[in-house]
Amino acid sequence: MLTISLIGIGCGDPQQLTQAAIRAINAADLILIPRKSAAKSDLAELRRTICADVLTSAHTRIAEFDLPVRAAADEGYRKGVDDWHDAVAAAWSREIARHLGGEGRVALLIWGDPSLYDSSLRIARRLDPLPAIEMIPGITSIQALCAAHALPLNEIGEPFLVTTGRRLRDNGWPSGVDTVVVMLDGSAAFQTLDPEGLQIWWGAYLGMPDQIIMAGELSECGTRIAAARREARERHGWIMDSYILKRKS
Structure with a gap:
């Protein structure tokens, strides 16, 4: 066998x-x-x-x-x-x-x-x-990302949704949730969203010596995150990243 x-x-x-x-x-x-x-x-x-x-x-x-x-x-x-x-x-x-x-x-x-x-x-x-x-x-990268930011994933008694960058880009914000985890995003799909009222916790190369993390209001740090991931991809030849988005209640 x-x-x-x-x-x-x-x-x-x-x-x-x-x-x-x-x-x-x-x-x-x-x-x-x-x-x-x-x-x-x-x-x-x-x-x-x-x-x-x-x-x-x-x-x-x-x-x-x-x-x-x-x-x-x-x-x-x-x-x-x-x-x-x-x-x-x-x-x-x-x-x-x-x-x-x-x-x-x-x-x-x-x-x-x-x-x-x-x-x-x-x-x-x-x-x-x-x-x-x-x-x-x-x-998982979700656990490593939450640990890196000392962030509880879910709000009290509330659900969250795990999706891909492709689906976020094509379908927009998923209905029924205020917390979204995004994986397999090759094109910084968070840039396609209206950033008003959104917070982001992002991380790349989690757990590796080259780990990078950034967080803040999407309207303020979204552009910096997109630039950081482009630079990191060019430097390493690849990138593996994920992020959490939350809507302010």
């Missing part, structure tokens, strides 16, 4: 690893580390650092592979994502067959938590034959 272990590793700080994550890493026969691009080599390097710090099992092998690039599909966004998931699943299958065969435990170290805006669970379910799937929760 093949088991895929999806291990949440937090947002960049190796100290965010749980004891359960460390046990799962050492229980693996094979750890797969994806290489996204030269610009995003920091992400692979962090996974290597985690393995060097906590891996004590002599039988565990580590294999790196190039992650397929997601291409735009003529049929739209969802079709592009589906095609990409198929390509990633095929890459996993090739590496597993090459290094392990059809039995054993394969671990992937998942940025943040595998349950939140991560495709690993969906990709694992595309493998044929279907493996057993184990998920180890990790610290």
